[in-house]
Amino acid sequence: MATRSRGSRLRRLLLATLVATSVAVPMTGATRPGAVPAPVPAPAPPLGAATPAALAERYAASRAEILAAGRTAARHGHHWRASMLREMAAPARHFLSFDGRDGGRTVEVFGELSNAQRIAVLVPGAGINLDKYGLLRGGSMRLREALGDGSAVIAWLGYATPSSVSLQAMTPGRADEAAPGLRAFVRELRVARPGVRVSLLCHSYGSVVCGRAAPGLDVADIVLFGSPGAGAADAAALRTPAAVWAGRTAGDWVGGLPHVSIELPFVTVGLGGDPISPGFGARIFAAGGGGHSDYLASGSTALASIARIVSGRADDDA
Template identity: 65%
Template sequence: MASRPRSSSTRSSRLRRALLAALVTASVAVPVAGAARPAAVPAPAPAVLAPLRAATPAALDERYAATRDDIRAAERMAADDGDRRRAAVLRTMADPVRHFLSFDGRDGGRTAEVFGDLSRAERIAVLVPGSDTSLDRYERFRAGAVALQQELGGRAAVVAWLGYETPGTVSPEVLTPGRADGAAPQLDTFVGELSAARPAARTTVLCHSYGSVVCALAASGLRVADIVLYGSPGTGADDVAALHTRATVWAGRGGNDWIADVPHTTLQLPFVTVGLGADPVSKKFGARIFDAGDGGHSDYLRPGSVSLENIARIVNGQTPEAPRA
């Protein structure tokens, strides 16, 4: 008896599982030099700061001064340890023209840098980064925040929130929600404090790559108008309903973003579940889709890009352009 031909859906499912297994193998097999890890650079514990009760100029100036002291202490420790590169990065961060709501130099670094005048902001965008973001690779993250704030214009502030230890792009952690599990409560707390300090502002969280997993896990507690997922490998959820949020959920992916080739599925291994589930730009996920242009994985906040223009429109409470048919 002739065997039945396999359905295209079965072949597709098996292909996704095979690709995911290969990705796991590659992530584990590729060596990462421990000495080069940003966590290897020593830094002191930061001062314990009281919650920001109100985003007044005086209160913000006090917070910025306190975090500047923490940055300078970390700079001194890095210099004493002989790490001139880290010390130079921190010296630049300690410039009085820069404003941080929080700073912790340990384990790769945790920061929340403000762009624009938070005390007058009517619209606030909180950027949540993806993999391989740390103090040693901070400038690309910062450049995106600068570009977005310039696109938004006056009465808008952008906060670049590096509030968790991001996974490496080539690592087993990037395939699981493990790092996001610890980061989500931190994001909830931060956005809650920000909302309390500036309650009249319209707040949006912008979640790039693995950062979309963090935002998804935090979604039910986030007091925001919009959650924007871009360059997302998945959220760990099957659809928008599973996020349990009243916020409008948006998703976009650039035409040349390699993340489109990541298998959007999950695979149960003996000790861990890997994979991040449904594709956020798929119809079944249920997000509102915006045109993200033809850029690559790191181009979403590039000046002059279609994606930056549409993300700014969402932050401003406007309707972005839909993808071209």
């Protein structure tokens, strides 16, 4: 009976992936983000303290990397990417790091990191890369506005995300690769800004990245939203002292996925337990209506709830 149940769950999981693949609109004629060449970036200068001078140095170094990637893209005929990178290099924008290779990795700051007392690190999910970066940037800007003065939001695109519709997005492999980088970044942030409140905000597949990075991580909150799983059976398995929160909008298709994790000989298929289920043990926050990409939409219930958590004003009934 156990073998039959396990096989049934695996069939459901694979069927969900195949159905999603069948309804996806193929991007015919589009250049894959990873196919755009970019130079190898120089190592980012260490951020020993988040003083205005140290941050200015780090931002300037990242801006130089963005401009170099733009010139490389232009030389190879990728003019749309080159134009986008010129916009990213505007003096008003602040990047802690940038790497244009393999779809792109970048870390952008919204707000004044040098004096923020509340810092949210936003980890995106599948399908986010340089060509789709506007989605992550827009959500970060809206969250920063909702949080107000004394806060900063950091958009952490620090890993090669899986394609939105792929078997890779149904396994924790990319998250396992990403977790050490996220842990290292949070440690650097804690050294640079000791004593401030740091919250980890994890959307969609980003929840798996956060789950893999969670054990012992020095953050106040881990917030899972639009989550297909966190790569763990429950909140206790994350082995974190942080408060674990979870929310899902009423129209999010992720709710229809089979929340299982099945060990096969060479791969784990599935992303673990459902974070909003009672058995997972997370604190549930109100997310209201909307779909999978609407959690940080202007005026949304989810945005208000997440801002309350980051600010430390949420309670167990939020």
